[in-house]
Amino acid sequence: MTSAGEHKIKLLTPFNIISGLILLFGGIIVLLRFAKGLGYATNLNNTTAWGLWTGFKLVFVALAASGYTLTTAVYIFGMDEYHGLVRPAVLSGFLGYSLFILILIFDLGRPWRIYYPFFVQAGTTSALFEIGLCVGLYYTTQFLELTPVGFEWLGWKRWRKILKAATVAFTIFGLFLSLLHQSTLGALFLSVPGKLHPLWYSPYIPIHFFTSSAAGGISMIILIGLISKRVFGHRMEVSKDKLDKLTIGLGKAGSLALFIYFALKVVDLALGDKWHYLATGWGALYLTEVIGFVLLPCMVYAFGYRERNATLIRYTALWTVLGIIFNRLNVAVVAYNWKFPVNERYFPSWMEYVVVVFLITLGLVIFRYVSEFFPIIRHHPDFEESH
Amino acid sequence: MGVSRRDFIKGVAIGSLAAAGTAKANSVRRFKGYEDTTGLLYDSTLCIGCRQCEKACNEVNDLPPVEPPIGDKSVFDHKRKVSDKQYTVVNRYKKAEGNKPPVFRKHQCMHCQEPTCASVCFVSAFTKTPEGPVLYNPDVCVGCRYCVFACPYYAISYEFSDPFTPKVARCTMCYPRIKKGLKPACSEACPTGAIQYGKRKDLLELARDRIRKNPGKYVHHIFGENEYGGTSWLTIAGLPPEDLDLPKDPMYEPLPNLTTGFLSLAPIAAATIPGLLAGFYAFTKRKENLHKEELSRKLKETKKAMSIEMEEKLLKAGIEMKEALDKVHDRGAAPPAAPSGAHGSEAPDDKRG
Missing domain, CATH: 1.20.5 (Single alpha-helices involved in coiled-coils or other helix-helix interfaces)
Known part of the structure; x- marks a missing residue:
């Protein structure tokens, strides 16, 4: 109906073949996990009950912040020039939460009871309860934010108009929910002061998680813009020059977010008087994370903005995203049970890695084909006027 | 549209109600434990590592026989952990030296006065009973394992090998036996009286008395009196807690308090x-x-x-x-x-x- 008619899709591209194989193999591993249990597919045990999959739950949600950061900028603060990136950002956010829900289902012992906290017995003192509630509501909100895309595709003008009218309300509700659950994901770790290394354990960890999610979300928008341009070229609504300009603006925002995050990390070291840990091996890991993946990208973002260098900003976006992954895995996996000797520590099984690769591939494939068929990266010709 | 907006409002209402519940949990009043609650005093200096408690525990909980069998002394060559096949294990922390006997410690769920497992569970599967035991309800458990992740004593196990009905597995402090007026199985099986069952406040007095009368024999500390808000199992020993795989210098504040403050910000x-x-x-x-x-x-x-x-x-x-x-x-x-x-x-x- 839209781009499908103008552009013929080849099935046997290298991207399709490789991703197809990964999805097939990963799918088999997922089936094995359900047939034979968590003990078969993972290296989880009674001393390390959460592992790589929980780490990636945190990663998927943090990077899905692309949705709330951009909708807030455009609809609340009136930065209309970024409008062309709103739909890719919301779609990737929605897919991030989809991956979160999938890996949660793989990781839960009895996923078919996933609705129990809300319909059978509520445990309101649990951070996990709040996360479940907020993620459920936010997922619905993001879905509603995306429905105008579907209505344009279907040609349902009236429905589209109704849903469009609620944009600001959705944005406010979405930011409120994100503020809550992004920070509450950090609050999950408040109950393990003895088990998580003091450099990562902090009473302020909820604020760290929220601030870093903003930096991650902004960086994801930069990368999504780049990938969309690479894959769809001139079919993308935003021109190359305009995209470069937006990328540079986003780099400035990314620098600011990373700087706030870095400041919070320094404040945390001071308030907790944790300086002496920096001289240990754990300190080296911590400094690699905070200097190498927070302060440096923050400075390079600022430099790229000053030099108007979009390419540099794109590399820095990838750098920041890797930093977010590094941080979330450090908190959930590496620095947990830090007192254990190496032979008692948890290392993920190869199947756990395969499932993570499977999910990331799934996200990319869905993003690619939804953008192909639906008006995500370009206007629907019938709806130019109010878009 | 009418439906989605109504659902929306309903969602907000549920969220606010849930948040209100959280705030209530974060009341200012400090819960000091149930009056006349019971507990167990484990005296490491009386323990001879016979593992009769392990055997009794597996029998009363319908678990397979303990591995390796009782009498196999090689069992103490490495440290064991509680599992879904054994809710309690005895480890040796110091070998015999001259006329000094070896030092053992029994591991099991400590039955906290304010349990972390109960506060982190998003289906409220755990209940602290007035009698002392912390009970687990497998009928609502979703298998998130936050309880296993958060327990400061590594005392909760999960049935990772069960693909369809995995459950949390741990000591129940023999709640069914206590209800019948019996002692927990381990306490009854212990031949040396190293595991005493009784009212928690009486056990604290007993422990203080023993430490006072034998200052050289005991470290001057009752583990479980205040740690993380206190536990139903109390431990006294000749070695400091950290040498017995117990947390070193834990806070006396109950662990749930660390989270409720933040969660109460939601409303x-x-x-x-x-x-x-x-x-x-x-x-x-x-x-x-x-x-x-x-x-x-x-x-x-x-x-x-x-x-x-x-x-x-x-x-x-x-x-x-x-x-x-x-x-x-x-x-x-x-x-x-x-x-x-x-x-x-x-x-x-x-x-x-």
């Missing part, structure tokens, strides 16, 4: 954030509107200025035209039809005449 956020954001939106809109008004005002002013200028120019042009015509008129004969302006200028002459 505050619900009350303030949307309004704040609506305010930001209003500011943005206002700016836009002011900008628009400014534009239309300027446009109007320009239009007005233009029309005044135009009129002036027209007037000027009229006068100039008239003057030009007058000049032509003066030079030649009287015009056949004088313009209206010319009439006006002639009028005074008429009056004069």
Whole structure:
């Protein structure tokens, strides 16, 4: 109906073949996990009950912040020039939460009871309860934010108009929910002061998680813009020059977010008087994370903005995203049970890695084909006027 | 649309209610434990590592026989952990030296006064009973394993090998036996009296008494009196807690308090954030509107200025035209039809005449 008619899709591209194989193999591993249990597919045990999959739950949600950061900028603060990136950002956010829900289902012992906290017995003192509630509501909100895309595709003008009218309300509700659950994901770790290394354990960890999610979300928008341009070229609504300009603006925002995050990390070291840990091996890991993946990208973002260098900003976006992954895995996996000797520590099984690769591939494939068929990266010709 | 908006509002309502529940849990009052609650005192100095407690525990909980079997002394060569096959294990922490006997410690769920497992469970599967035991309800368990992750004593196990009905597995402090007026199985099986069952406050007195009477034999500390808000299992020993795989210098504050403070911010956020954001939106809109008004005002002013200028120019042009015509008129004969302006200028002459 839209781009499908103008552009013929080849099935046997290298991207399709490789991703197809990964999805097939990963799918088999997922089936094995359900047939034979968590003990078969993972290296989880009674001393390390959460592992790589929980780490990636945190990663998927943090990077899905692309949705709330951009909708807030455009609809609340009136930065209309970024409008062309709103739909890719919301779609990737929605897919991030989809991956979160999938890996949660793989990781839960009895996923078919996933609705129990809300319909059978509520445990309101649990951070996990709040996360479940907020993620459920936010997922619905993001879905509603995306429905105008579907209505344009279907040609349902009236429905589209109704849903469009609620944009600001959705944005406010979405930011409120994100503020809550992004920070509450950090609050999950408040109950393990003895088990998580003091450099990562902090009473302020909820604020760290929220601030870093903003930096991650902004960086994801930069990368999504780049990938969309690479894959769809001139079919993308935003021109190359305009995209470069937006990328540079986003780099400035990314620098600011990373700087706030870095400041919070320094404040945390001071308030907790944790300086002496920096001289240990754990300190080296911590400094690699905070200097190498927070302060440096923050400075390079600022430099790229000053030099108007979009390419540099794109590399820095990838750098920041890797930093977010590094941080979330450090908190959930590496620095947990830090007192254990190496032979008692948890290392993920190869199947756990395969499932993570499977999910990331799934996200990319869905993003690619939804953008192909639906008006995500370009206007629907019938709806130019109010878009 | 009607449906989605209603669902929306319903969602917000559920969220606020849930948040209100959280706030209630974060009451200011400090819960000091149930009156007359029971517990167990484990005296490491009396323990001989016979593992009769392990055997009794597996029997009473319908678990397979302990591995390796009782009497196999190699069992103490490495440290074991509680599992879904054994809710309690005895480890050796110091070998016999001369006439000093070896030091053992029994591991099992400590049955906290304010259990972390109960507070982190998002289906409230755990209950602290007034009698002391912390009970687990497998019928609501979703298998998130947050309890296993959060337990500070590594005392909770999970049935990782079960693909369809995995459950949490741990010591129940023999709740069914306690209800019948019996002692927990381990306490009854212990041949040396190292595991005493009774009212928690009586056990604390007993422990204090033993430490006071044998200052050289015990470390001056009752583990479980205050740690993380206190536990039903109390431990006294000849070695400090950290040498027995117990947390070193743990806080005395109950662990749930670390999270409830933050979670109770949720209703505050619900009350303030949307309004704040609506305010930001209003500011943005206002700016836009002011900008628009400014534009239309300027446009109007320009239009007005233009029309005044135009009129002036027209007037000027009229006068100039008239003057030009007058000049032509003066030079030649009287015009056949004088313009209206010319009439006006002639009028005074008429009056004069």
